[in-house]
Amino acid sequence: MDNLRALAMLTGVLFHAGLAYSTVLHNYWPTADASYSKWVDGFVWFTHLFRMPLFFVVAGFFVALMVQKRGIGKMLRNRFARVLLPFILFWPILYFALRGLTLYAASHVDKPSPLLIVVKKWMLEANAPTAPPSMMHLWFLMYLMCFCVLVWVVDALEMQWPKWPKWLIDAAVTMRSTTWLTILVAVAPLLLVPAMASVAAPMPAPESFFPQWWALLIFGFYFALGYQFFKYQALIDALRPIALWLLVGAVLAYAVFLWTFKSSAKLHLLQASMEAYASLWMTLWCLSIGKQWLNRSNRALRYVADASYWIYLTHLPILFAIQYYLLDIEAQWPTKFLISVIATLAIAFASYQLMVRNTVIGRLLNGTSRKTNEA
Amino acid sequence: MNTHSLDFPMIKLLVLKDWHIYQKQLAAYVVGMLIGLTLVSVGKNWSFYLGALILLVLLICAGGFAIQSSVLNERKEHTLPFVMSLPVTPMDFYWSKLLANTVIYLVPFSLVVGGTVFLVLFTPLPDGLLVWSLLIYGFLAMTFCVSLCVALVVESEGWNIFVQIGLSTMVSPFIMGIGQIDAIAQNIKTANIVWSLPALGIFLAQAIVMLVALGITSWVQRRKTSFL
Numbered sequence: 030m031d032n033l034r035a036l037a038m039l040t041g042v043l044f045h046a047g048l049a050y051s052t053v054l055h056n057y058w059p060t061a062d063a064s065y066s067k068w069v070d071g072f073v074w075f076t077h078l079f080r081m082p083l084f085f086v087v088a089g090f091f092v093a094l095m096v097q098k099r100g101i102g103k104m105l106r107n108r109f110a111r112v113l114l115p116f117i118l119f120w121p122i123l124y125f126a127l128r129g130l131t132l133y134a135a136s137h138v139d140k141p142s143p144l145l146i147v148v149k150k151w152m153l154e155a156n157a158p159t160a161p162p163s164m165m166h167l168w169f170l171m172y173l174m175c176f177c178v179l180v181w182v183v184d185a186l187e188m189q190w191p192k193w194p195k196w197l198i199d200a201a202v203t204m205r206s207t208t209w210l211t212i213l214v215a216v217a218p219l220l221l222v223p224a225m226a227s228v229a230a231p232m233p234a235p236e237s238f239f240p241q242w243w244a245l246l247i248f249g250f251y252f253a254l255g256y257q258f259f260k261y262q263a264l265i266d267a268l269r270p271i272a273l274w275l276l277v278g279a280v281l282a283y284a285v286f287l288w289t290f291k292s293s294a295k296l297h298l299l300q301a302s303m304e305a306y307a308s309l310w311m312t313l314w315c316l317s318i319g320k321q322w323l324n325r326s327n328r329a330l331r332y333v334a335d336a337s338y339w340i341y342l343t344h345l346p347i348l349f350a351i352q353y354y355l356l357d358i359e360a361q362w363p364t365k366f367l368i369s370v371i372a373t374l375a376i377a378f379a380s381y382q383l384m385v386r387n388t389v390i391g392r393l394l395n396g397t398s399r400k401t402n403e404a
Numbered sequence: 405m406n407t408h409s410l411d412f413p414m415i416k417l418l419v420l421k422d423w424h425i426y427q428k429q430l431a432a433y434v435v436g437m438l439i440g441l442t443l444v445s446v447g448k449n450w451s452f453y454l455g456a457l458i459l460l461v462l463l464i465c466a467g468g469f470a471i472q473s474s475v476l477n478e479r480k481e482h483t484l485p486f487v488m489s490l491p492v493t494p495m496d497f498y499w500s501k502l503l504a505n506t507v508i509y510l511v512p513f514s515l516v517v518g519g520t521v522f523l524v525l526f527t528p529l530p531d532g533l534l535v536w537s538l539l540i541y542g543f544l545a546m547t548f549c550v551s552l553c554v555a556l557v558v559e560s561e562g563w564n565i566f567v568q569i570g571l572s573t574m575v576s577p578f579i580m581g582i583g584q585i586d587a588i589a590q591n592i593k594t595a596n597i598v599w600s601l602p603a604l605g606i607f608l609a610q611a612i613v614m615l616v617a618l619g620i621t622s623w624v625q626r627r628k629t630s631f632l
Contacts, residue, residue, distance in 0.1 A: 162526060178434060182431040182434055185427045185431035238522055239522075240441050241445060
């Protein structure tokens with residue numbers, strides 16, 4: 030599960046790197062490059078549909094584990110230290126770093142992105158509009174904290190987690206036939222459709238400091254799913270026979286989503302449904318495949334899992350600095366994409382090794398010392 | 405006051421006890437506040453006003469219920485004889501109640517005030533709203549403080565209900581009242597944050613009322629040699 034979490038976080042680096050070469054975000058992304066392609070959209074938006082859902086499923090799983098092992102109070106204390114505190118410490122640094130980089134790029138880059146051109150114009154105006162500060166890519170920390178607090182709320186109000194799915198889950202796990210599980214998996218994405226339909230496609234990131242109801246529902250659903258998966262771990266194994274179908278179904282749903290992407294608003298409900306199906310089915314496929322392939326621990330995997338949190342927190346300023354520099358370089362998007370990903374990961378891993386792994390920052394982010402983790 | 409005579413570990417235990425008892429209500433308020441904040445962020449006029457109303461009502465209720473459950477109900481349910489059997493002085497008991505209620509109230513209060521400050525400063529809402537809204541929050545904090553002090557000193561349930569309801573009903577007249585003061589009202593819809601003399605005067609008056617209420621309550625409690 031920890032390896033899956035790391036994978037979901039590292040996919041975020043690929044996703045953010047890819048946005049610079051996306052056609053969809055070309056006018057809105059600060060590092061948008063003159064060289065871009067629809068192929069990038071096909072890739073990045075697909076990962077976008079399941080990487081954060083997968084992260085929240087894993088987070089829900091671990092929160093359930095912590096509650097069972099240590100109780101609600103210690104779980105909350107742990108989450109405050111590992112989730113809220115890093116947000117409070119890192120947000121101002123990252124916010125001002127990204128802001129400073131963007132302002133610098135707006136005045137120094139020769140071939141600016143459409144957004145940088147707008148920023149440059151604003152810099153010359155006395156009463157230029159200012160964008161409200163957002164949580165940027167750290168939004169997931171606040172939503173995760175919110176869901177942890179809601180776990181306490183459920184416990185404090187002595188609410189029972191819904192019992193009605195139990196017989197369904199039991200049937201799905203114990204019956205030899207996969208019929209029940211297939212029905213469950215086929216119907217469950219419909220729960221996400223109203224929230225998905227309420228926002229533009231592809232689903233945006235809920236970066237505002239104010240909670241967004243659709244994000245609470247979508248990511249809350251995945252968090253609750255992860256929480257339930259801890260209680261019914263056999264369900265992950267039960268997914269194995271239908272894993273291939275989940276992958277095929279998710280790819281097909283995504284293909285329909287792409288096909289209807291720039292069509293009329295009348296098809297928005299269909300798009301949202303396809304997003305929901307692709308999102309949930311890919312997340313479940315990743316869980317099933319992750320259990321088969323990543324359910325092991327060695328030094329390399331442990332190292333990557335430990336480093337992933339730091340890398341995800343800090344990758345965006347590094348990536349932006351590299352991509353702002355690449356704006357003026359004559360090259361095609363595949364080259365720039367590869368350079369920006371490899372250089373960002375190299376710097377992030379090096380900084381982790383030099384500044385984090387054996388320091389107080391490492392203990393803050395990963396909790397235990399390296400020796401304990403390796404044990 | 406001689407703080408050396410206070411039993412701090414015992415006060416901490418009593419605060420934790422109140423926190424534990426009150427957590428069910430607090431959990432409900434957290435859900436209410438999440439709904440309120442979510443409505444505020446929807447971006448429609450109706451949802452903004454509904455969300456703001458929910459937050460304001462929850463803030464008043466959070467303070468009222470905290471006092472009701474941790475001070476007045478304990479008195480009604482005759483918890484005092486049990487407390488008297490503990491190695492606790494009246495001052496320990498007083499400080500535990502004061503701290504527990506303040507902490508319980510500060511959780512939703514800081515959430516709502518922080519949310520408002522962010523909303524006013526970083527959205528298209530006029531920045532001039534800041535002083536006006538902080539005055540209202542200052543008044544709410546003052547009514548909570550006075551209600552708590554009265555509950556700690558006055559044993560009559562009737563008087564306590566009278567003070568709580570009376571102060572709560574003063575919120576609307578207060579909002580209307582500060583809206584009549586030109587130095588405050590004329591800046592509400594502008595981008596200027598003006599700490600005018602009347603506004604500072606009201607903040608000072610709120611702070612004085614809170615300090616006087618706390619001072620009188622502490623003085624009354626200090627004179628007590630026993631719980632009875």
